[in-house]
Amino acid sequence: DRLPGLVEGHVSGLEDWRHTTRPHLLVRPLAAVDLRGKQPRPHVRVASDLVRRIVLVPRTGRPLPPATILTRDGREVGFRSLRFAGTGVIVLVDGGTQRLSFDEIAEIRLADRDPWEMYPRIVAWLAPQAATSPADAAASRLMRVETDDGLVATTAVDPLHGTGDARRQLSWLILAQPAWSLDPLWLPHASVRRRIVFSATEVPLSLIEPKAVDRKAIFGGSWTWEIDRNVQGGPLSAKGLPYGSGFGTQATSVMAFGLPPFATAFRAGAALDDAAGAGGCVKASVHLGDAAAKPLWESDLLVGTREAVDTGSLAMPPAATAAAGPRVLVLVADAAHEGRPRDADPDDIRDVFDWLDPVVSLAPEGLAAAVRDRLPATMAPWKDWEIVGQPTIRTLVDPLSARESPQTLRQSLAAGAETVLRRKLEVSPEITHLVVGVTRTAASASRIEIRIDGESVAEADVSERKAGPAVLPIVVPLERSVGRSILVEVVHRGSDGQSFVEWTALGPTSAPEARAASSSK
Numbered sequence: 315d316r317l318p319g320l321v322e323g324h325v326s327g328l329e330d331w332r333h334t335t336r337p338h339l340l341v342r343p344l345a346a347v348d349l350r351g352k353q354p355r356p357h358v359r360v361a362s363d364l365v366r367r368i369v370l371v372p373r374t375g376r377p378l379p380p381a382t383i384l385t386r387d388g389r390e391v392g393f394r395s396l397r398f399a400g401t402g403v404i405v406l407v408d409g410g411t412q413r414l415s416f417d418e419i420a421e422i423r424l425a426d427r428d429p430w431e432m433y434p435r436i437v438a439w440l441a442p443q444a445a446t447s448p449a450d451a452a453a454s455r456l457m458r459v460e461t462d463d464g465l466v467a468t469t470a471v472d473p474l475h476g477t478g479d480a481r482r483q484l485s486w487l488i489l490a491q492p493a494w495s496l497d498p499l500w501l502p503h504a505s506v507r508r509r510i511v512f513s514a515t516e517v518p519l520s521l522i523e524p525k526a527v528d529r530k531a532i533f534g535g536s537w538t539w540e541i542d543r544n545v546q547g548g549p550l551s552a553k554g555l556p557y558g559s560g561f562g563t564q565a566t567s568v569m570a571f572g573l574p575p576f577a578t579a580f581r582a583g584a585a586l587d588d589a590a591g592a593g594g595c596v597k598a599s600v601h602l603g604d605a606a607a608k609p610l611w612e613s614d615l616l617v618g619t620r621e622a623v624d625t626g627s628l629a630m631p632p633a634a635t636a637a638a639g640p641r642v643l644v645l646v647a648d649a650a651h652e653g654r655p656r657d658a659d660p661d662d663i664r665d666v667f668d669w670l671d672p673v674v675s676l677a678p679e680g681l682a683a684a685v686r687d688r689l690p691a692t693m694a695p696w697k698d699w700e701i702v703g704q705p706t707i708r709t710l711v712d713p714l715s716a717r718e719s720p721q722t723l724r725q726s727l728a729a730g731a732e733t734v735l736r737r738k739l740e741v742s743p744e745i746t747h748l749v750v751g752v753t754r755t756a757a758s759a760s761r762i763e764i765r766i767d768g769e770s771v772a773e774a775d776v777s778e779r780k781a782g783p784a785v786l787p788i789v790v791p792l793e794r795s796v797g798r799s800i801l802v803e804v805v806h807r808g809s810d811g812q813s814f815v816e817w818t819a820l821g822p823t824s825a826p827e828a829r830a831a832s833s834s835k
Contacts, residue, residue: 317494361495366427371420394406396424401416433522452515518671527563562667563668565596565665576683584667594616594667598616598669611625700735700737725757741800745824747792750762750787
């Protein structure tokens with residue numbers, strides 16, 4: 315995904331003791347993301363834990379290595395760890411720490427993360443119902459949208475909303491909220507150049523960063539591989555037919571992708587791009603492990619652009635029987651200099667090759683389990699808390715938000731009789747109170763109990779949030795526990811299957827304003 319914009323600061327999410335949010339960057343958007351006729355918002359809040367790369371000064375050339383900052387004066391600063399701080403970053407480097415402001419930075423590439431670790435996190439944010447059962451995982455649908463001004467967003471389909479005059483297509487707007495955005499985005503329908511709708515268990519491979527790409531092209535050396543584009547930056551197409559997703563490269567190239575344990579199959583089209591014209595000659599193959607392994611599939615020699623050949627569904631053997639270590643999917647586009655037909659180009663300058671609509675199939679039960687494990691982390695106030703039970707989590711449009719500018723809510727439902735959130739807390743003179751912010755919106759009644767070292771210290775009905783003054787959080791004083799470690803348990807009990815609640819804050823605070831609030835028993 316990509317958001318064109320200017321990074322202007324970072325917020326920890328803990329500034330307001332009444333309302334905890336995810337840590338986020340403040341990005342002034344350079345793409346259309348607001349309702350027409352409304353005052354544009356100054357920033358889109360971008361969750362910093364999902365950011366992989368920040369480009370402050372566009373450039374060409376080799377990609378920046380992982381865990382590296384490029385400064386505006388041309389220095390490359392490798393770092394062991396990075397923390398966003400206000401209007402810049404603090405990095406741990408050999409010899410100590412270094413602080414750099416965004417004004418000094420041209421580009422940041424964060425440390426690489428396993429994309430198959432990230433994918434279930436994305437699904438947990440966009441389609442939490444996928445955790446409920448294998449059938450729900452298979453039925454969950456996502457959509458990837460790309461606009462003319464460079465925004466790329468993967469969002470949920472089911473809660474998608476829109477607005478505009480049904481008779482005037484140019485007035486249509488799509489409301490989307492990708493996992494990395496704390497704010498819904500309004501995308502002009504007329505600016506959408508591509509949209510791909512897919513099941514959460516049928517993953518377009520172009521969403522996954524390759525582990526490695528090895529190119530051995532003799533000509534066209536300045537070209538690099540492209541996502542959802544041909545190697546020259548144009549649309550993916552073969553024999554005049556456009557394709558929605560894939561990779562463009564130039565033979566010879568070897569692309570390696572990690573696979574999750576619950577991947578079951580792979581399928582793709584393969585063709586010389588229309589940019590090759592009648593020239594070019596490539597032999598394509600798919601391997602498991604490395605390029606030297608016996609191919610799972612291989613094509614005949616492909617000469618010039620023509621219909622894409624189809625790999626068919628290639629079964630991935632279970633992880634337990636695969637070669638030692640993580641399974642690796644390898645896609646090879648071989649320039650095939652030996653045995654080329656006489657009418658084919660003698661060199662590789664037109665070996666412009668595409669992997670078309672490549673898809674990795676996932677076992678629904680495996681994805682459901684992976685999403686279930688990651689669901690609690692999608693509730694910002696639950697950070698640092700142990701969750702006892704498997705609460706149901708959902709996203710919905712806030713019924714109290716303005717109709718022309720809806721906001722979304724994240725709600726939880728107690729698993730069975732109750733959900734318990736548990737945490738050890740070292741109480742210091744700086745920590746004076748425990749704050750529990752929880753409300754509901756026209757849902758069935760719920761009750762919250764707070765226990766310290768097994769003793770109930772506060773209990774209250776969950777208040778319904780209505781238009782007007784905000785609901786104050788429950789605040790429990792901790793002065794009597796200063797200097798020792800305590801076990802805090804917050805228990806949510808619902809009255810039925812509709813007792814969903816929103817969590818706005820959960821944790822210790824030293825805010826003096828907390829003294830104005832009170833707990834009930």
